[in-house]
Amino acid sequence: MTLAPERPAQSATTLNSRLRIDSDAPRPQRPATKSSGKPNPAAHLSPEQIEGIGRELDALRQEVMDSRGERDAAYIRRVIKTQRYLELGSRAVLLFSGVKVKGFRPAWWIGTAGLSVAKILENMEIGHNVMHGQWDWMRDPKIHSTAWEWDNASPASQWKHSHNEIHHTFTNVLGRDNDLGYGILRVDEDQPWSLFYLFQPIWHVGNAIIFEYSIAAYDLELGGYLAKKDRMSEEEKAKFRKDAAEVVAKIKRQATKDYVVHPALSVVSGPTAPLHTLTANLVANLVRNLWTNTVIICGHFPPGIATFEKTSIEGETRGEWYLRQMLGSGNISGSKAMHIMTGNLSHQIEHHLFPDMPSNRYAEIAPRIRDLMERHDLPYVTGSLAKQVGSVYWKVVQLSLPNKVEGGPRRRDVIKDAVVRSYTRKKKLKRIAAAKKAKAAAAQSATA
Known part of the structure; x- marks a missing residue:
């Protein structure tokens, strides 16, 4: 077996090639919560x-x-x-x-x-x-x-x-x-x-x-x-x-x-x-x-x-x-x-x-x-x-549904609204596609 030769001393920034480091200086204290409102698990650390x-x-x-x-x-x-x-x-x-x-x-x-x-x-x-x-x-x-x-x-x-x-x-x-x-x-x-x-x-x-x-x-x-x-x-x-x-x-x-x-x-x-x-x-x-x-x-x-x-x-x-x-x-x-x-x-x-x-x-x-x-x-x-x-x-099943927000709309209502929006959007896209097709046909007819 051939082992690697003795390695020279490595600096702190080369110890692990996969570390993604943008700064060597400590950043400010972390906020207690994320922007989503969920608690930050490391907020207590300086x-x-x-x-x-x-x-x-x-x-x-x-x-x-x-x-x-x-x-x-x-x-x-x-x-x-x-x-x-x-x-x-x-x-x-x-x-x-x-x-x-x-x-x-x-x-x-x-x-x-x-x-x-x-x-x-x-x-x-x-x-x-x-x-x-x-x-x-x-x-x-x-x-x-x-x-x-x-x-x-x-x-x-x-x-x-x-x-x-x-x-x-x-x-x-x-x-x-x-x-x-x-x-x-x-x-x-x-x-x-x-x-x-x-x-x-x-x-x-x-x-x-x-x-x-x-x-x-x-x-x-x-x-x-x-x-x-x-x-x-x-x-x-x-x-x-x-x-x-x-x-x-x-x-x-x-x-x-x-x-x-x-x-x-x-x-x-x-x-x-x-x-x-x-x-x-x-x-x-x-x-x-x-x-x-x-x-x-x-x-x-x-x-x-x-x-x-x-x-x-x-x-x-x-x-x-x-x-x-x-x-x-x-x-x-x-x-x-x-x-x-x-x-x-x-x-x-x-x-x-x-x-x-x-x-x-x-x-x-x-x-x-x-x-x-x-x-x-x-x-x-x-x-x-x-x-x-x-x-x-269980998490996969739970998160297949919208987030449950206290005081907010019910999950079933969120799903219903999403279905309506999706259906409306599809109809709109069909109308746009039909209009483009009609316009292209008209242009072709005029050219002929």
């Missing part, structure tokens, strides 16, 4: 306390990063080896999936379960964390963020841009962090409500089922393109077409591998084996999608997690960036096995603070992060998987 938190976190990060070594390298290599053997073993077991035992196909169930776990490990603990650069210090070209391509519909390059560069820079900033609801969910009361969100419980479940394709469309910024393509320059359109072609090519490769090549190879074990292999791959991908979506929503959307206004990050200092990561994330409590299966994103608070820290270290620093937050009276949002999932699904 600017000096916030910068003190930043210095403490800088020191913690430096301590861990300086201690990286053989133990960490052995960990990620062991996980990769386990994942590959598990996938190969599961595919071997699936060759016998046509064998029935009392009407039951044990090989199919065992092989599909093993393949599901292998795909989850590849995406979560390996792919996600490798592409964050957590293992770049090893100088291993096979385990490097610039070379890793994962088993997913989204191309690594596009995912790294939308996730590493955008999401981790603007964590939970309304209007800047597209991960906040992925553009189809309203997950915070400060997000404006529209009729579209009435159906978000349906969108939410559908999004979970096809999550890898949703993420591919999201990384491609397909929604933004469709909304503003008429106003885009030819260069912007050409770039989108190039990126779209890359996504389509990646999806074709994934589909060919899972639904053509592997089923075709399994024909050696019998005429029905390809169908069994095909269904096993379908189920494994579905399980992986549902699990990945579940882990991600538990780290970003449970009650108690704060969102931030665009103006609040103007002139943001180092300590404030750290503070935003802590307040904008939530953890999942559980066993070591569960943490590995989540890619250690069950330690989402720690991951958002230090996205390029080796994932196996998050459990070590979690007690110290929790202590720091509790000392400063900051909410350390955490809970069991069942609790976090339940709270998010």
Whole structure:
């Protein structure tokens, strides 16, 4: 194994390349409430306390990063080896999936379960964390963020841009962090409500089922393109077409591998084996999608997690960036096995603070992060998987409706007014379109 050479001492501004720092000087005291009227969870902290938190976190990060070594390298290599053997073993077991035992196909169930776990490990603990650069210090070209391509519909390059560069820079900033609801969910009361969100419980479940394709469309910024393509320059359109072609090519490769090549190879074990292999791959991908979506929503959307206004990050200092990561994330409590299966994103608070820290270290620093937050009276949002999932699904249902305002109009009236406005607007647009069409016809007639 080759370790990184001794690193020179780093200044405070280069400790974490993903910190978005606009100012080194503490800003004025934070207001007690946001512009929306919701309480500011960090209003009780003075600017000096916030910068003190930043210095403490800088020191913690430096301590861990300086201690990286053989133990960490052995960990990620062991996980990769386990994942590959598990996938190969599961595919071997699936060759016998046509064998029935009392009407039951044990090989199919065992092989599909093993393949599901292998795909989850590849995406979560390996792919996600490798592409964050957590293992770049090893100088291993096979385990490097610039070379890793994962088993997913989204191309690594596009995912790294939308996730590493955008999401981790603007964590939970309304209007800047597209991960906040992925553009189809309203997950915070400060997000404006529209009729579209009435159906978000349906969108939410559908999004979970096809999550890898949703993420591919999201990384491609397909929604933004469709909304503003008429106003885009030819260069912007050409770039989108190039990126779209890359996504389509990646999806074709994934589909060919899972639904053509592997089923075709399994024909050696019998005429029905390809169908069994095909269904096993379908189920494994579905399980992986549902699990990945579940882990991600538990780290970003449970009650108690704060969102931030665009103006609040103007002139943001180092300590404030750290503070935003802590307040904008939530953890999942559980066993070591569960943490590995989540890619250690069950330690989402720690991951958002230090996205390029080796994932196996998050459990070590979690007690110290929790202590720091509790000392400063900051909410350390955490809970069991069942609790976090339940709270998010309930939140999705609740926020599909307009905000309940004391002394304001009833929700049903707000919905009714929105329906009327939408219907009126559609009629107006139809009249305008008809008038334009008539005008164009008249002009053509006059010319003739």
